Amino acid sequence: MRIISKVMILSLSIIVVLSGTTYSIFLESENHIKSATFVSKSFEVGPGKIASKALYDIEFPKGHIGVKSFDAELVDEDGKSVPLYETYLHHWFAIKYNENITMSRYIEQSHDISKGINYTRNDGACRGFLLPHYWGLGGESRGTSSNLPDPFAVEFGNPTNIPHGFKEKWLFDIMVIDTRGAYSRKGCTECRCDLLNLPKDFYNVTRDINDQPLSLNYKGGLFCCKDNLQCKLRKGFHGPTRKLSLRYKIRWVDWDEHQVPLKFYILDTTDRVRTNGSSTIHDCQAEYTIPRIGHGDSPHVKKANIPMKKGGYLIYGTSHMHTGVVNATLYGQDGRVLCTSTPKYGTGKEAGNERGYLVGMSGCYPKPGSVEIKDGEILTLETRYQNKFRTGAMGFFYIHLAEQLPNILKI
Ligand SMILES: *[C@@H]1O[C@H](CO)[C@@H](O)[C@H](O)[C@H]1NC(C)=O
Ligand SMILES: *[C@@H]1O[C@H](CO)[C@@H](O)[C@H](O)[C@H]1NC(C)=O
Ligand SMILES: *[C@@H]1O[C@H](CO)[C@@H](O)[C@H](O)[C@H]1NC(C)=O
């Protein structure tokens, strides 16, 4: 469990090891781009319940490939999209790992993932394997693009990069909150501790992101949204339990010399950048609280100055934020705007357009070559939320950088 809690942004109390339980719905080919839709193993939720799971060995395209997009949403047993006001998708993160081939059988049978697994993170620098994923969003998943333009892609399955005796695999770290019947839907989606039926010794045994005892001042966020806990329900509310899954679509190309590889970085607005004398330490907190004392109409702003060891050309940028977001902007060291990501809020009832919920974040596709980040450049990330009390707020900026451009664009 220690390894897992280091890798994930929180410790997950139930580990599901999967193999051959997922299935592919269809496989098509549009030009050179292949596409497949998969459904993850299901997990059970009931009114007010939180499900925080690690699903190992999910289906993923085989071979040496370049991934062009990865989109996911929550569906019920009949494959119907589940609206956010029934079950809120707090986050799904797709995480890569290498598995020792001689251990595979043992891991599958024993569900023991303490040995034989090495997690391999993205190019971002948050300390302690924090935020290791390559794709991952939350309630805004249905309205946020992950497409990478040609000829760019993120390369996986390159045999020369996989250690001998290991196999590349993927897992989902998922957290969903079933808010049917919840006393406060909004508070529940923000993992407000006082709205959850926490065990008596909760604050005595729970440790925070820095592995310190959780402060009694901790009012809400990831550490209160533990697997199987329950949000307080309205008196007399009853509803059926149900089985949900993540349905995800991946588009990819077979890797060849025409593909240009992208690096993927997650920048975190809570990164408390410091140095220990020889190295830069990215002390990311993953979440933050927006205090009660508001300042009228002006949004709450959180800022981090984040040095990039290696730069590149910005090919795509977007953000992962929560409901209440105003916008998120990434600036270069000279103050130029590299990318702004703005929210889309739902106005209706149907899945993907739920009234009052954040249902999408915009992204940036600068003309390749036009936005360059220099090696060593210090970027500034600014995330803005409405100035109201909020727990578990997140501000991640996702950037895909090309370290070289295809010849045709170099003129
Ligand atoms: C894989 O696991 C086996 C069994 O524990 C071990 O003997 C072997 O050294 C491991 N292989 C690698 C490459 O670490
Ligand atoms: C896997 O992780 C272990 C322990 O963290 C480490 O000793 C080993 O060198 C790693 N193996 C590979 C192939 O990266
Ligand atoms: C939790 O810790 C406090 C202070 O150390 C102690 O007074 C209390 O009895 C503990 N509660 C439980 C349930 O362990």
Ligand SMILES: *[C@@H]1O[C@H](CO)[C@@H](O)[C@H](O)[C@H]1NC(C)=O
């Ligand atoms: C600073 O951190 C780096 C990376 O964790 C480590 O290798 C190095 O020894 C540390 N230096 C000092 C002076 O603590």
Ligand SMILES: *[C@@H]1O[C@H](CO)[C@@H](O)[C@H](O)[C@H]1NC(C)=O
């Ligand atoms: C982001 O929000 C702030 C505060 O409302 C606003 O001043 C700014 O123009 C917004 N930026 C963009 C690019 O929309």
